[in-house]
Amino acid sequence: MQKGSDRLFKAIVVGVSTGGVSALKIVLRALAADFPIPILVVAHIAPDSDDSLALLLNTLCAIRVKEADELEATVPGTVYLAPANYHLLVERDGHLALSVDSPVNFARPSVDVLFESAAEVYGPALIGIIMTGAGFDGSKGLLKIKSSGGVAIVQDPADAEMDSMPESALQLLKADHVVRLKEIPGLLSRLAEEKQ
Numbered sequence: 001m002q003k004g005s006d007r008l009f010k011a012i013v014v015g016v017s018t019g020g021v022s023a024l025k026i027v028l029r030a031l032a033a034d035f036p037i038p039i040l041v042v043a044h045i046a047p048d049s050d051d052s053l054a055l056l057l058n059t060l061c062a063i064r065v066k067e068a069d070e071l072e073a074t075v076p077g078t079v080y081l082a083p084a085n086y087h088l089l090v091e092r093d094g095h096l097a098l099s100v101d102s103p104v105n106f107a108r109p110s111v112d113v114l115f116e117s118a119a120e121v122y123g124p125a126l127i128g129i130i131m132t133g134a135g136f137d138g139s140k141g142l143l144k145i146k147s148s149g150g151v152a153i154v155q156d157p158a159d160a161e162m163d164s165m166p167e168s169a170l171q172l173l174k175a176d177h178v179v180r181l182k183e184i185p186g187l188l189s190r191l192a193e194e195k196q
Contacts, residue, residue: 008194010125012037013118015111017044017133019161021053023181025060028079030185033062036192038074042082042109049084072096082109089117105137115141124149127191131155133165139172146173151191153177
């Protein structure tokens with residue numbers, strides 16, 4: 001967790017599934033290298049995937065993109081992707097943790113696992129985003145972010161390659177923002193400037 005920052009938001013968590021690679025390219029490529037908030041991402045990928053998604057996004061984006069490491073401290077200007085077949089969590093001290101606990105919502109990594117652990121740590125200083133995907137992973141986690149005082153953003157289902165995850169989230173909670181994919185970077189940049 002960032003210390004000494006007067007920014008209102010301390011972390012952003014993102015969940016994607018089917019169509020997620022394209023969605024992440026659009027959002028992350030539009031962010032500046034000095035984007036001031038760490039971004040933690042769970043993308044549903046095959047269990048035997050390597051780190052090629054992180055490497056690809058890192059070559060395309062100004063912001064740094066990498067796979068998350070066990071007990072890593074987060075820093076601004078960096079996107080942390082959950083490695084294949086590991087849940088990504090945020091520990092009480094803000095460091096990242098990886099887990100091989102059972103799949104949640106048929107997924108490991110699970111969006112809900114990341115969102116719920118981050119909500120407990122960051123409370124109202126957290127932004128959660130659900131984008132394109134099949135299934136319902138992330139809905140309960142986004143509800144927890146919202147109920148902890150954080151900001152809930154959902155990609156407009158009509159704009160999503162696969163609308164199940166956004167639709168599921170909107171059935172469970174009233175999102176603060178329902179936006180098209182291309183509008184997310186500008187929204188994040190505005191939120192990032194908000195002060196406490």
